[in-house]
Amino acid sequence: MEQALILVVLAPSFRSETLMKIRKIPGVVSAHLLYGAYDLFATINTKNVEEMRATVIKIRETEGIKSTITCNVIPSE
Numbered sequence: 001m002e003q004a005l006i007l008v009v010l011a012p013s014f015r016s017e018t019l020m021k022i023r024k025i026p027g028v029v030s031a032h033l034l035y036g037a038y039d040l041f042a043t044i045n046t047k048n049v050e051e052m053r054a055t056v057i058k059i060r061e062t063e064g065i066k067s068t069i070t071c072n073v074i075p076s077e
Contacts, residue, residue: 002052003045003073006059010039014064021062027055038069 010018015033022031022042031042042059046052052072060068 001045001047002049003043003075004052004056005071005073006042006044006056007038007069007071008040008042008059008065009037009067011064011066015039018062018064021064022059025055025058025062027051028059 008018008022019031019033019040022028022040027044027046029043029045031040033040044052044055044059046055056068056070059065
């Protein structure tokens with residue numbers, strides 16, 4: 001299983017609308033608005049790296065997103 005935290009900077013007028021769209025993307029297990037340097041974070045879980053890549057691309061292509069940073073989770077032993 002692959003896990004990641006996506007940090008998102010939004011265009012100002014897209015906050016709630018973009019949050020709802022991201023929550024509907026397959027692989028997204030949670031998404032919440034933030035205050036600070038980033039406007040939103042999403043947690044994603046996928047079966048493999050290919051699904052992770054596809055999920056991140058769908059998030060990045062969502063209207064209202066200006067930029068993202070993907071933080072892959074290191075599996076515990």
